Amino acid sequence: xxxxxxxxxxxxxxxxxxxxxxxxxxxxxxxxxxxxxxxxxxxxxxxxxxxxxxxxxxxxxxxxxxxxxxxxxxxxxxxxxxxxxxxxxxxxxxxxxxxxxxxxxx
Numbered sequence: 001x002x003x004x005x006x007x008x009x010x011x012x013x014x015x016x017x018x019x020x021x022x023x024x025x026x027x028x029x030x031x032x033x034x035x036x037x038x039x040x041x042x043x044x045x046x047x048x049x050x051x052x053x054x055x056x057x058x059x060x061x062x063x064x065x066x067x068x069x070x071x072x073x074x075x076x077x078x079x080x081x082x083x084x085x086x087x088x089x090x091x092x093x094x095x096x097x098x099x100x101x102x103x104x105x106x
Contacts, residue, residue, distance in 0.1 A: 009085075016087040020094065029083060031063050033090050038082040041074070051086075 008014075014021045037049040049067075071078070 013085055013087055017091055020091075029085065031060050031067065033086055033093075035084040035086040037067065038084065039074075039078060040080040040082075041077050042079045043077070 009021050009024055009026060031051065034051040036051055039047040039049065041047075049070075051063075071081070
């Protein structure tokens with residue numbers, strides 16, 4: 001999980017599935033649902049950290065630790081961090097889990 005200050009999801013995410021995402025407040029995001037992390041530094045530099053699957057077997061915990069380490073290392077230089085969600089993956093996983101839950105409880 002990548003943790004950050006609580007807040008509403010961005011409007012473009014809510015538009016994808018308003019009946020679900022409309023009232024959600026987020027304080028952490030599992031790394032497998034991140035599409036990218038856009039970091040803007042105080043000196044104007046910008047990094048886009050793409051979260052596409054690697055050919056190497058890197059666990060979610062290792063990836064999370066690396067991201068958190070980056071934030072700790074550059075915390076004084078960072079102006080803004082923008083997390084981009086893979087909304088399609090979130091939507092698919094929620095739908096699948098909901099169907100399984102409903103089917104089990106009939």
